[in-house]
Amino acid sequence: MARGGQQGDPHDWVTRAADDAIRHAAGEDRVITCSSGVSPSGPVHLGNLREFLTVHFVADELRRRGVPVRHLHVWDDYDRFRKVPAGVDPSWAEHIGRPLSAVPDPWECHPSWAEHFKAPLRAALHELGVDMDEISQTERYTSGVYRDRVLHAVRHRDDIDQVLAKYRTKERVPESEQEAEELADSVADDEDVDTEATAGLERFPFKPYCRECGRDTTHITAYDDETTDLSYTCQSCAFSGVTNLATQNEGKLVWKVDWPMRWAHELVDFEPAGMDHATPGSSFTVGHELVETVFGMPRPAWFGYGFVGFAGVQKMSSSKGSVPTAADGLEVMEPGILRWLYVRRRPQQTFTIDFGPEIVRLYDEWDALGRKAADPAKRDAAVLAQERASATMTAGALPAPPVVVPFRTLSSVADVTAGSAELISQVIEHVGHKHSSVTDLEPRLSRAMAWTSEFVPPEDRTIVRSEADADRLDSLSERERQWLSLLVDGLAAMPDELDLTPVTALVYGVPKLAHGLPVDADPTDEVKADQKEFFRLLYNLLVDKDRGPRLPTLVVALGSDRIRSLLTPP
Ligand SMILES: [Zn+2]
Numbered sequence: 001m002a003r004g005g006q007q008g009d010p011h012d013w014v015t016r017a018a019d020d021a022i023r024h025a026a027g028e029d030r031v032i033t034c035s036s037g038v039s040p041s042g043p044v045h046l047g048n049l050r051e052f053l054t055v056h057f058v059a060d061e062l063r064r065r066g067v068p069v070r071h072l073h074v075w076d077d078y079d080r081f082r083k084v085p086a087g088v089d090p091s092w093a094e095h096i097g098r099p100l101s102a103v104p105d106p107w108e109c110h111p112s113w114a115e116h117f118k119a120p121l122r123a124a125l126h127e128l129g130v131d132m133d134e135i136s137q138t139e140r141y142t143s144g145v146y147r148d149r150v151l152h153a154v155r156h157r158d159d160i161d162q163v164l165a166k167y168r169t170k171e172r173v174p175e176s177e178q179e180a181e182e183l184a185d186s187v188a189d190d191e192d193v194d195t196e197a198t199a200g201l202e203r204f205p206f207k208p209y210c211r212e213c214g215r216d217t218t219h220i221t222a223y224d225d226e227t228t229d230l231s232y233t234c235q236s237c238a239f240s241g242v243t244n245l246a247t248q249n250e251g252k253l254v255w256k257v258d259w260p261m262r263w264a265h266e267l268v269d270f271e272p273a274g275m276d277h278a279t280p281g282s283s284f285t286v287g288h289e290l291v292e293t294v295f296g297m298p299r300p301a302w303f304g305y306g307f308v309g310f311a312g313v314q315k316m317s318s319s320k321g322s323v324p325t326a327a328d329g330l331e332v333m334e335p336g337i338l339r340w341l342y343v344r345r346r347p348q349q350t351f352t353i354d355f356g357p358e359i360v361r362l363y364d365e366w367d368a369l370g371r372k373a374a375d376p377a378k379r380d381a382a383v384l385a386q387e388r389a390s391a392t393m394t395a396g397a398l399p400a401p402p403v404v405v406p407f408r409t410l411s412s413v414a415d416v417t418a419g420s421a422e423l424i425s426q427v428i429e430h431v432g433h434k435h436s437s438v439t440d441l442e443p444r445l446s447r448a449m450a451w452t453s454e455f456v457p458p459e460d461r462t463i464v465r466s467e468a469d470a471d472r473l474d475s476l477s478e479r480e481r482q483w484l485s486l487l488v489d490g491l492a493a494m495p496d497e498l499d500l501t502p503v504t505a506l507v508y509g510v511p512k513l514a515h516g517l518p519v520d521a522d523p524t525d526e527v528k529a530d531q532k533e534f535f536r537l538l539y540n541l542l543v544d545k546d547r548g549p550r551l552p553t554l555v556v557a558l559g560s561d562r563i564r565s566l567l568t569p570p
Contacts, residue, residue, distance in 0.1 A: 014058055014343065017303070018065070021270035024298065024300060033270075034071050035072040035263075035270070035300070036051045036056075036072075036073050036271070037074035038121075039076035039079045039100065040113075040115075040118045040121075041079065043120075043325050046324050046325065046328075046353055050306075050308055051305075052125060054272050054347055056071055056392075057388055059071040060388065060392050060393055071131065072266055073133065075134060079255075080100075088106050096215070097217045097236065099114075120326075120327050122134075124329075127330055128330070128339060129339070129391075131394040135266075137258075141249055143249065149265050150245060151246060153205045153257050153261055160290060163289050163294075164203065164256065164286060167281040167285070201220045201221075204220050205253055206245065208220075210241075211239065211250060212237050212241070216251070217234055217235040218235070219235055220232050228245040256283045256286050257294075259283055260294065260295055261295060263287070271300045272302050272303050273302060275348075276307075278303075278304030304347075305348065306349050309350065310352065310355070311353070313455075326338075331447065331450045331454070332355060332359060332455060333359070334401075334444060334447065335443075336399075337362065339390075339398070340385065340386065343385050344389070357460075364407070364408070367406065370404070372386075373386045399442075401441055401443065402435075402439075402440045405428055407447075407448055407451075409431065409553070410445055413431070414445075414448050414449045416557040416558070424441075425437070426497075427556055427557045430500055432500050462543050462554075463543060464543055464558065465541070467565075472541060473568070474569065483514055484537075484568070487506065487507070487538075487563075487567065488563065488564050488567055488568060490506040490509075494560065496560065498559060500552055505520070506519065508523075511530035539551075541566055542554065
């Protein structure tokens with residue numbers, strides 16, 4: 001019903017945001033624009049992914065309604081390179097002040113610093129079914145697309161300054177790393193503050209990149225409103241020059257003006273922002289006022305979205321850095337599940353993505369929701385979120401396994417066998433999940449394998465003994481000896497390819513047989529106590545621990561021969 005309906009669920013944030021975007025464009029016969037923006041200055045982590053997915057879900061909702069819409073993604077790659085991160089050759093400091101698109105890629109795999117960080121995110125977004133129109137601010141500015149708007153801003157620089165002055169505070173304590181950078185930026189903008197010689201130019205809204213060295217360490221010395229000639233000297237290379245704002249494209253608007261200019265130019269109807277951008281005096285708040293007073297467009301519909309945290313990533317290999325990216329998320333989560341994390345909660349809510357054992361519960365929850373969604377009588381907000389997560393209007397259904405096997409089963413078998421996908425698939429078949437090939441289990445199987453090897457702490461891994469524990473086998477009690485031979489003989493009587501059901505009956509039945517009871521007898525208290533002791537003995541002998549994965553699964557995974565070799569003296 002929501003799929004083709006006009007309204008959807010009024011309590012659903014996606015529905016409401018889509019309504020707001022339509023309202024913003026009311027009366028105008030044009031495509032609705034939902035916009036995201038990111039500066040490709042470093043790895044785009046799972047917190048930044050909220051920017052993209054929030055906008056994507058709203059655009060996708062509008063597509064469902066048949067409303068012409070584009071998800072406009074703006075790469076702020078004309079922003080300055082601010083600092084050399086740890087792990088990069090310190091000589092890259094010479095590029096500080098140049099546009100991200102003009103800084104070489106230290107890893108030498110992409111044409112620029114900006115492209116190096118765009119590429120993996122673009123690939124991950126494609127896998128997530130996110131369909132966007134990308135624009136590069138470098139391309140926009142250097143081709144002159146924004147020229148008229150730049151001239152407009154420069155002509156109205158006094159109006160701009162009046163707005164900025166209202167919010168300007170001497171000492172603002174940054175509330176986040178992002179805001180600290182924002183403040184650092186505005187300090188950089190304010191560096192031009194000088195004496196009477198440059199009166200009126202200290203807060204000029206346009207900053208040229210030096211024609212000689214490419215850095216934004218330029219100091220504006222004069223501006224002629226008639227000719228639009230802007231004179232500057234470069235504090236890095238001492239170059240002095242003139243750039244003409246009407247004919248040359250050698251710089252950009254300062255950040256707080258750049259954003260509203262872009263909203264007006266691209267006719268943005270909806271653009272959210274991180275909570276830390278939504279504080280008074282932030283570029284976002286100031287931009288909302290500037291877009292209305294200077295650029296004559298109502299501020300885009302918006303909301304602030306909350307922070308995304310991480311847990312369970314300690315074990316993640318150091319080559320990946322300390323904060324997981326979208327690609328890291330996709331390594332262990334199906335695309336639909338990763339999307340679901342972002343759509344199921346209101347954007348204002350913060351949440352944590354846990355790469356530890358919580359992943360197993362997450363998959364269980366997702367599978368349960370999938371079963372609920374299959375029943376039309378059970379439609380509700382949770383099911384709507386599941387639908388938004390699992391399919392898009394442009395990509396259709398996102399990859400999901402044709403045969404759904406619980407993630408805990410797959411990861412447990414991956415753990416026990418430490419083997420290939422084919423081997424795991426065989427065991428999965430024998431533990432009761434019929435399927436015709438490995439591909440029936442994908443894309444989940446490879447994620448279970450990756451999660452087991454990369455995120456399960458070593459102490460929780462199951463390491464099957466490579467040879468029998470001769471000392472322990474030498475010191476078995478009479479009763480223990482009897483249990484083991486009942487098990488080994490019982491397995492020997494089964495076909496080579498073990499099946500879970502008879503193995504389960506045998507494993508639980510051994511202590512009953514030892515008491516002269518049939519395998520299917522109800523367990524007495526004595527039998528129950530013996531089962532506990534027998535299971536611990538098996539874990540000791542098979543995996544050198546007191547506990548581990550479910551024993552029947554472990555037995556099926558290892559097979560009769562391996563079990564026999566570990567349970568009988570060499
Ligand atoms: Zn220079």
